[in-house]
Amino acid sequence: xYVYGRNVLRxxxxxxxxxxxxxxxxxxxxxxxxxxxxxxxxxxxxxGWKVETTRPERLFDLCREKKNQGVVVDIKDFPYAELxxxxxxxxxxxxxxxxxxxxxQDPHNLGAIxxxxxxxxxxxxxxxxxxxxxxxxxVAKVSSGLVFRxxxxxxxxxxxxxEKLKKRxxxxxxxATGGENLWEIEFAPRSVLVFGNENEGVRRLVRERADHLVxxxxxxxVDSLNVxxxxxxxxxxxxxxxxxx
Amino acid sequence: xYVYGRNVLRxxxxxxxxxxxxxxxxxxxxxxxxxxxxxxxxxxxxxGWKVETTRPERLFDLCREKKNQGVVVDIKDFPYAELxxxxxxxxxxxxxxxxxxxxxQDPHNLGAIxxxxxxxxxxxxxxxxxxxxxxxxxVAKVSSGLVFRxxxxxxxxxxxxxEKLKKRxxxxxxxATGGENLWEIEFAPRSVLVFGNENEGVRRLVRERADHLVxxxxxxxVDSLNVxxxxxxxxxxxxxxxxxx
Numbered sequence: 001x002y003v004y005g006r007n008v009l010r011x012x013x014x015x016x017x018x019x020x021x022x023x024x025x026x027x028x029x030x031x032x033x034x035x036x037x038x039x040x041x042x043x044x045x046x047x048g049w050k051v052e053t054t055r056p057e058r059l060f061d062l063c064r065e066k067k068n069q070g071v072v073v074d075i076k077d078f079p080y081a082e083l084x085x086x087x088x089x090x091x092x093x094x095x096x097x098x099x100x101x102x103x104x105q106d107p108h109n110l111g112a113i114x115x116x117x118x119x120x121x122x123x124x125x126x127x128x129x130x131x132x133x134x135x136x137x138x139v140a141k142v143s144s145g146l147v148f149r150x151x152x153x154x155x156x157x158x159x160x161x162x163e164k165l166k167k168r169x170x171x172x173x174x175x176a177t178g179g180e181n182l183w184e185i186e187f188a189p190r191s192v193l194v195f196g197n198e199n200e201g202v203r204r205l206v207r208e209r210a211d212h213l214v215x216x217x218x219x220x221x222v223d224s225l226n227v228x229x230x231x232x233x234x235x236x237x238x239x240x241x242x243x244x245x
Numbered sequence: 246x247y248v249y250g251r252n253v254l255r256x257x258x259x260x261x262x263x264x265x266x267x268x269x270x271x272x273x274x275x276x277x278x279x280x281x282x283x284x285x286x287x288x289x290x291x292x293g294w295k296v297e298t299t300r301p302e303r304l305f306d307l308c309r310e311k312k313n314q315g316v317v318v319d320i321k322d323f324p325y326a327e328l329x330x331x332x333x334x335x336x337x338x339x340x341x342x343x344x345x346x347x348x349x350q351d352p353h354n355l356g357a358i359x360x361x362x363x364x365x366x367x368x369x370x371x372x373x374x375x376x377x378x379x380x381x382x383x384v385a386k387v388s389s390g391l392v393f394r395x396x397x398x399x400x401x402x403x404x405x406x407x408e409k410l411k412k413r414x415x416x417x418x419x420x421a422t423g424g425e426n427l428w429e430i431e432f433a434p435r436s437v438l439v440f441g442n443e444n445e446g447v448r449r450l451v452r453e454r455a456d457h458l459v460x461x462x463x464x465x466x467v468d469s470l471n472v473x474x475x476x477x478x479x480x481x482x483x484x485x486x487x488x489x490x
Contacts, residue, residue, distance in 0.1 A: 108353065116474045119467040146467065183485055222364040222391065229361045232474035233481045240428055
């Protein structure tokens with residue numbers, strides 16, 4: 001898998017050894033590369049990774065993206081987390097927030113939600129294995145590399161995952177039209193925010209498992225927000241209230 | 246200009262006569278079109294607009310987008326608003342919110358910000374004529390057609406526009422790192438929210454004109470949000486506080 005971009009490499013460099021298997025790195029061979037890129041190249045060599053400099057056209061051939069910022073990283077696979085590992089790693093936190101995506105299909109939205117969740121202090125993202133965007137190089141780039149920082153788990157069944165989370169003490173809040181006003185929600189210390197597909201929203205079977213259906217107030221005649229915008233509003237309302245105690 | 250998509254047409258249909266010059270509409274000639282599309286076609290005919298049904302391949306040729314949802318609308322130009330007209334139309338409102346974009350370049354971000362601003366009750370968007378995404382068919386689609394509902398004005402100079410707005414009683418809040426905490430901001434009844442370029446943020450000359458530099462709290466090590474996510478958080482924090490009185 002050829003991921004690309006400087007923030008992506010920065011986040012990979014920040015990982016503990018072995019979390020991602022780096023097969024090889026490709027840097028642009030253009031003469032006037034800036035210091036930032038040189039430093040990233042040196043750091044990569046210090047980690048003992050194979051580094052090659054090559055023509056910009058070859059970088060494009062590898063990752064099929066012009067905006068690769070002069071660096072392409074060949075990694076074995078994206079290191080998905082196990083849900084169980086996410087849960088046990090945050091078990092002792094007084095407050096935690098998970099994000100569940102029910103068939104979000106646009107890679108741009110998935111990447112943006114990962115980035116916002118990492119910024120807002122989310123503890124992990126859970127996506128389905130079916131009819132969902134998965135982590136691709138484009139998702140990694142849009143996430144500004146934060147997909148390597150925030151744990152992402154894949155599950156077979158979203159509805160039964162919500163049941164499981166409820167048994168672990170989580171309360172679930174699904175974004176849906178006609179729900180309670182987001183501003184009036186008091187989030188539980190263990191909160192799960194659920195967002196649905198770009199066109200259909202959260203599926204009925206998933207909605208029925210949620211403890212609360214929640215809506216963002218909107219002007220008359222506007223039906224919905226883009227799912228990444230909705231997630232940003234939810235995640236920051238959650239963070240604001242957690243900070244306010 | 247060939248705009249496309251059903252919500253785009255819905256918003257054009259909702260406009261007063263003459264606001265947009267509709268030259269012609271193209272609908273898919275596939276047999277099994279759903280009722281929704283049929284209704285849109287009938288409504289368009291009732292408005293006296295020229296309607297043609299044609300092959301899906303031709304729709305693609307016209308707008309270069311596969312996800313055109315079976316409808317392409319040929320409009321003369323995008324009807325930008327004049328800043329002065331926006332200001333006088335909201336002069337008597339007790340509370341108003343304008344969004345200024347300083348060199349936002351990604352059409353996806355511009356469209357998403359327009360959609361969120363319309364949902365959150367913003368009164369208009371101001372963009373620069375230089376180095377900025379302008380309203381394209383892709384922007385119209387991403388905005389879910391709301392670009393035809395929310396006024397968008399173009400100005401030559403963003404910095405002097407902020408000066409002008411301040412003279413009209415507006416207070417300006419620019420998104421920037423190291424600024425005041427968004428949650429502690431008390432917005433003025435007339436507020437202008439300023440967002441900058443995807444890489445560089447708000448330019449220094451524009452920042453210097455702002456009454457407040459404002460930051461969204463973030464986890465250590467995360468530098469910034471995607472500008473459309475940041476705008477969503479700002480716009481809804483503004484709305485929440487305005488609603489709370």
